[in-house]
Amino acid sequence: MSRLQEALNAIAPVDAALLDKAQARLDILTKPKDSLGRLEEFARKLVGITGDIRPRITRKVIFTFAADHGVAEEGVSAFPKEVTRQMVLNFLNGGAGINVLARHAGAEVKVIDIGVDYEFDGKGTDGLLKRKVIRGTRNIRKGPAMTRQEAIDCIETGIALAQEYAEEGAIFGTGEMGIANTTPSSAMIAAFSGADVESVTGRGTGIDDAAFKRKVKVIEDALTVNRPDPADPLDVLSKVGGAEIAGIAGLVIGATARRVPVVVDGFISTAGALVAYELNPLVRDYVFASHNSVEKGHRVMLERMGLRPFVDLDLRLGEGTGAAIAISLVEAAVRIYNEMATFADAGVSGNNA
Amino acid sequence: MSRLQEALNAIAPVDAALLDKAQARLDILTKPKDSLGRLEEFARKLVGITGDIRPRITRKVIFTFAADHGVAEEGVSAFPKEVTRQMVLNFLNGGAGINVLARHAGAEVKVIDIGVDYEFDGKGTDGLLKRKVIRGTRNIRKGPAMTRQEAIDCIETGIALAQEYAEEGAIFGTGEMGIANTTPSSAMIAAFSGADVESVTGRGTGIDDAAFKRKVKVIEDALTVNRPDPADPLDVLSKVGGAEIAGIAGLVIGATARRVPVVVDGFISTAGALVAYELNPLVRDYVFASHNSVEKGHRVMLERMGLRPFVDLDLRLGEGTGAAIAISLVEAAVRIYNEMATFADAGVSGNNA
Numbered sequence: 001m002s003r004l005q006e007a008l009n010a011i012a013p014v015d016a017a018l019l020d021k022a023q024a025r026l027d028i029l030t031k032p033k034d035s036l037g038r039l040e041e042f043a044r045k046l047v048g049i050t051g052d053i054r055p056r057i058t059r060k061v062i063f064t065f066a067a068d069h070g071v072a073e074e075g076v077s078a079f080p081k082e083v084t085r086q087m088v089l090n091f092l093n094g095g096a097g098i099n100v101l102a103r104h105a106g107a108e109v110k111v112i113d114i115g116v117d118y119e120f121d122g123k124g125t126d127g128l129l130k131r132k133v134i135r136g137t138r139n140i141r142k143g144p145a146m147t148r149q150e151a152i153d154c155i156e157t158g159i160a161l162a163q164e165y166a167e168e169g170a171i172f173g174t175g176e177m178g179i180a181n182t183t184p185s186s187a188m189i190a191a192f193s194g195a196d197v198e199s200v201t202g203r204g205t206g207i208d209d210a211a212f213k214r215k216v217k218v219i220e221d222a223l224t225v226n227r228p229d230p231a232d233p234l235d236v237l238s239k240v241g242g243a244e245i246a247g248i249a250g251l252v253i254g255a256t257a258r259r260v261p262v263v264v265d266g267f268i269s270t271a272g273a274l275v276a277y278e279l280n281p282l283v284r285d286y287v288f289a290s291h292n293s294v295e296k297g298h299r300v301m302l303e304r305m306g307l308r309p310f311v312d313l314d315l316r317l318g319e320g321t322g323a324a325i326a327i328s329l330v331e332a333a334v335r336i337y338n339e340m341a342t343f344a345d346a347g348v349s350g351n352n353a
Numbered sequence: 354m355s356r357l358q359e360a361l362n363a364i365a366p367v368d369a370a371l372l373d374k375a376q377a378r379l380d381i382l383t384k385p386k387d388s389l390g391r392l393e394e395f396a397r398k399l400v401g402i403t404g405d406i407r408p409r410i411t412r413k414v415i416f417t418f419a420a421d422h423g424v425a426e427e428g429v430s431a432f433p434k435e436v437t438r439q440m441v442l443n444f445l446n447g448g449a450g451i452n453v454l455a456r457h458a459g460a461e462v463k464v465i466d467i468g469v470d471y472e473f474d475g476k477g478t479d480g481l482l483k484r485k486v487i488r489g490t491r492n493i494r495k496g497p498a499m500t501r502q503e504a505i506d507c508i509e510t511g512i513a514l515a516q517e518y519a520e521e522g523a524i525f526g527t528g529e530m531g532i533a534n535t536t537p538s539s540a541m542i543a544a545f546s547g548a549d550v551e552s553v554t555g556r557g558t559g560i561d562d563a564a565f566k567r568k569v570k571v572i573e574d575a576l577t578v579n580r581p582d583p584a585d586p587l588d589v590l591s592k593v594g595g596a597e598i599a600g601i602a603g604l605v606i607g608a609t610a611r612r613v614p615v616v617v618d619g620f621i622s623t624a625g626a627l628v629a630y631e632l633n634p635l636v637r638d639y640v641f642a643s644h645n646s647v648e649k650g651h652r653v654m655l656e657r658m659g660l661r662p663f664v665d666l667d668l669r670l671g672e673g674t675g676a677a678i679a680i681s682l683v684e685a686a687v688r689i690y691n692e693m694a695t696f697a698d699a700g701v702s703g704n705n706a
Contacts, residue, residue, distance in 0.1 A: 030443055031450050032431065032558035036674070037647070037667025078385065078704050086701040090383055095694025097384050103692075104685045205385035206704070294390070312665050313682070314390025321389070325685065329666070332457045332678065339456075341448025348439040351431050351559070 003156045004250075010257035014048035014285045022047040022337070029340040030348045038310055042288065042333035049261045049286050050168075054338060057331045058169030060107035062320040063161060063251055064091060064098055065176050067115030067243035068136030070145070071222070072180035076215040078205040084179045085118040087319075091177070092127050097317050098175055101324035105331075107173065109320070110165075114157055115178075115243025131157045137242055140184060140222040144239040151238035151246050155275075158250020159257075166258035173290075173327050174251060174262065174269040175320020176244040180204075182295060185271040187219045187240035189297045191228040192278065193304060200297030202267070202316075233278035241271070248272025253279065256286040263288045263330060265323040266315060267295035270302065277305050290326030291315050356509045357603075363610035367401035367638045375400040375690070382693040383701045391663055395641065395686035402614045402639050403521075407691060410684045411522030413460035415673040416514060416604055417444060417451055418529050418597035420468030421489030423498070424575070425533035429568040431558040437532045438471040440672075444530070445480050450670050451528055454677035458684075460526065462673070463518075467510055468531075468596025484510045490595055493537060493575040497592040504591035504599050508628075511603020512610075519611035526643075526680050527604060527615065527622040528673020529597040533557075535648060538624040540572045540593035542650045544581040545631065546657060553650030555620070555669075586631035594624070601625025606632065609639040616683060618676040619646035619668060623654045630658050643679030644668050 001009075022044040027033055034040060046055045066088050072081045090096045091111045094103075102109045112129040113120055117136035120128055133153045137145035146154075162172065182204035189200045197219045203212055226239040237246055248264075249272040255262045256276070264273045264287055276283045284305050291311035292298070302309060310329065315322050343350050354362075375397040380386055387393060399408045419441045425434045443449045444464045447456075455462045465482040466473055470489035473481055486506045490498035499507075515525065535557040542553045550572045556565055579592040590599055601617075602625040608615045609629070617626045617640055629636045637658050644664035645651070655662060663682065668675050696703050 029450075030440065030448060031670050035558065035668070035670040036450060037669065039666055039668070080702050083702050086699070087383065090694055090699040090701055093694070093699065095383060095692075095699050097382075097389060097689060097693060100688050100692045101685055104681075104688055205388065310664075310666055313392055313663055315388070315392070316390065317384050317388040325682065328457075328681065329678065332454055335453050335457055336450060339448075339453045340450060341443055341446070346439070346443040346446065346448050348443055349433050349436050 003159055004152055007159045007253050007257040008280050011280050011282050013282055015051045018051065018053060019044050019048050021053055028342045030343055030346050036336060039333040039336055042330050043337035046261060046334055049259055051259060055334060056169050057171050057334050059167065060105060060171050060327050061165050062102050062107050062109050062173035062175050062323055063112060064109055064320050065112045065114045065244035065247040067178045068117040069178055069180040069184060069242055070137050070139035071141060071183050071218060073139055074141055074218045075211060076183045076218055077180045078207050079179050081179050084177055085116050087177050088113065088116060089124050092124060096319060097321045098319035098324060101321050105324045105328040107324055107327055112247060114154055114247040133157060134243055140187065140226065140240050141218050144226055145184065145241055146238050148234055148238045151234055154243045154246030155250035158247040159254035162251050162254025162258060166260050170260050171327060171330065172251065172255050172260055172262045173320050173323030174248045174272065175265050175323060176248060176268045176318055178242060178244050181242050181268050183215060183219060184240055184242045184245060185268045186297050187222050188236055188271050189301050190219065191223060191236045191240060192230050193300055195300060200300050202295035233275050237275050245272045249275035252276035252283055252287060256283045261286060261288065263290050263323045263326045265290055265320050266293035266318055267298040268318055270298055274301050274305065288326060288330055291322035356512055357505055360512045360606050360610040361633050364633050364635050366635055368404045371404065371406060372397050372401050374406055381695045383696055383699050389689060392686040392689055395683050396690035399614060399687055402612055404612060408687060409522050410524050410687050412520065413458060413524050413680050414518050415455050415460050415462050415526035415528050415676055416465060417462055417673050418465045418467050418600040420531045420596035421470040422531055422533040422537060422595055423490050423492035424494060424536050424571060426492055427494055427571045428564060429536045429571055430533045431560050432532050434532050437530055438469055440530050441466065441469060442477050445477060449672060450674045451672035451677060454674050458677045458681040460677055460680055465600060467507055467600045486510060487596055493540065493593050494571050497579055498537065498594055499591050501587055501591045504587055507596045507599030508603035511600040512607035515604050515607025515611060519613045523613050524680060524683065525604065525608050525613055525615045526673050526676030527601045527625065528618050528676060529601060529621045529671055531595060531597050534595050534621050536568060536572060537593055537595045537598060538621045539650045540575050541589055541624045542654050543572065544576060544589045544593060545583050546653055548653060553653050555648035586628050590628050598625045602628035605629040605636055605640060609636045614639060614641065616641045616643050616676045616679045618643055618673050619671055620648035620651040621671055623651055627654050627658065641679060641683055644675035
């Protein structure tokens with residue numbers, strides 16, 4: 001059995017009986033019932049995921065997968081393709097947005113070359129996780145992004161990372177870097193949902209009207225040329241996806257199989273999580289949506305999975321920046337659950353009702 | 354001149370020229386332009402507030418003002434009045450929601466008795482800031498909550514605290530505890546805005562339908578009996594407000610006068626900030642709205658001030674819990690601004706455009 005099939009088979013529903021026990025604890029803490037809203041939901045969810053009635057978060061790891069995209073040659077991005085590799089070096093050097101926000105959240109950042117069209121070696125590449133499967137995808141306007149086997153290899157790279165870092169108290173975040181990667185993400189949600197391309201396509205790093213029209217046309221062409229089968233998630237992923245998106249799908253599957261919670265970043269990361277969900281819908285109970293991206297297709301993906309984001313900061317950077325912020329909020333929820341006094345301990349009168 | 358008048362006179366507009374300089378710095382950081390959304394807005398705002406092109410946050414202080422409300426005797430809350438004093442002891446003991454979330458944000462919590470109907474002394478009251486102005490307000494259904502002078506004394510208590518804790522690198526958060534205090538908050542926004550009472554009244558700590566109807570009637574009666582003048586913020590505050598709300602108004606005024614940013618918690622805190630705003634609209638440029646409370650009147654207040662919240666967690670606990678979460682996000686924004694690499698430093702190619 002393949003590593004992918006093995007991980008998918010290992011995914012189990014969360015422990016529903018423990019959810020009630022978690023709620024019972026939340027209800028004796030010194031606050032009006034349900035008054036901490038989604039923080040209470042997150043605490044319950046953590047209990048269900050870990051199967052531990054008193055879960056702790058002791059290690060926060062954000063995985064930022066980097067890969068190139070052949071479709072960049074169509075002029076769908078505001079930035080040139082070499083920015084992917086340049087930003088990888090910036091990540092390793094600690095100067096990017098994700099580095100700052102991860103430091104603020106007390107999280108580690110692991111940078112993975114899963115598909116960059118560049119050979120990293122020597123100076124400044126210490127710390128890079130070298131797991132290259134392909135040197136960039138092929139141009140989806142002209143044919144499939146990758147073979148089905150390449151897509152599976154990328155997913156299994158993500159699964160292997162999840163297995164390597166899974167431990168009690170761990171929480172993962174997802175992130176990515178790949179110039180042009182909102183284009184495959186929009187193509188994927190259009191393929192899965194059947195939605196009109198323009199309704200799920202945004203301006204990525206900030207393209208103008210002409211480039212936006214071109215981007216919509218490129219995605220429409222990619223769908224016409226490749227005819228991805230929405231009932232076959234690996235077909236969609238390999239034909240119009242990307243290596244980093246596949247790596248994220250694998251990370252989500254691997255984490256879920258090991259009962260490690262995963263906080264998913266924005267639009268592109270959610271495309272990865274969506275592939276995992278289409279392969280096994282149980283993953284949604286292990287996943288936290290983080291922020292509400294300004295990319296239009298993001299909402300369609302989240303609605304499809306029944307996930308509701310909770311950070312509303314108009315972010316559209318990617319890298320894992322939204323996940324870094326959200327991980328700290330999930331941690332806050334667990335601390336509320338573990339550290340607040342009960343009515344009895346604090347000598348506080350309960351609800352009149 | 355009174356301390357209040359002096360502080361109001363000291364409020365100056367933020368430094369608009371510095372905002373452009375801050376934007377220029379944000380635009381050379383290694384990210385697509387504007388891609389960190391509201392985090393960039395917060396960084397600019399901090400620069401304008403402090404007048405420092407490289408502001409830092411070195412001290413985070415949340416002020417939780419506690420007071421009782423005569424209107425509690427009308428049965429408008431799900432909790433008995435003694436919970437106010439019990440929760441003050443819980444705050445001092447570190448077991449409440451605000452304590453946990455402030456620890457998570459690295460913030461101090463200062464608990465102020467500004468109007469609790471109880472004499473705190475002896476065991477367990479170390480650390481309490483004893484600034485009692487009144488032993489609870491009077492029942493607003495029957496007459497004014499307090500005299501105009503009592504309201505001014507409460508405001509000046511808040512101003513004095515702001516002056517005491519103002520220092521370079523400081524950021525303040527507001528919070529409160531006072532059983533029944535959503536009732537005066539709804540009364541205040543109804544008075545200022547002229548809105549229908551039911552449209553700005555919520556369920557507070559979680560009352561049932563019958564209690565909700567009673568609460569609306571109590572507020573309508575309070576407005577009829579007191580006839581607060583919406584053009585006179587001190588009239589509204591003293592007739593249908595509360596001591597902790599007045600303290601928060603003072604904290605906001607005092608902070609603004611000293612160019613210290615203030616992160617405002619939910620519904621009740623925003624009622625305090627609103628009084629400050631009605632006295633001098635410039636305060637809005639020094640204030641960060643934190644979360645979007647489930648209390649209906651909150652949105653009306655924020656729209657009146659032109660503030661947009663950024664944490665969407667369905668919170669309705671108060672105490673400063675939303676401010677604690679939001680302070681950490683404002684700090685994240687400042688770190689982004691100070692710590693990210695520039696395109697030139699990181700050797701990353703810029704936007705094609």
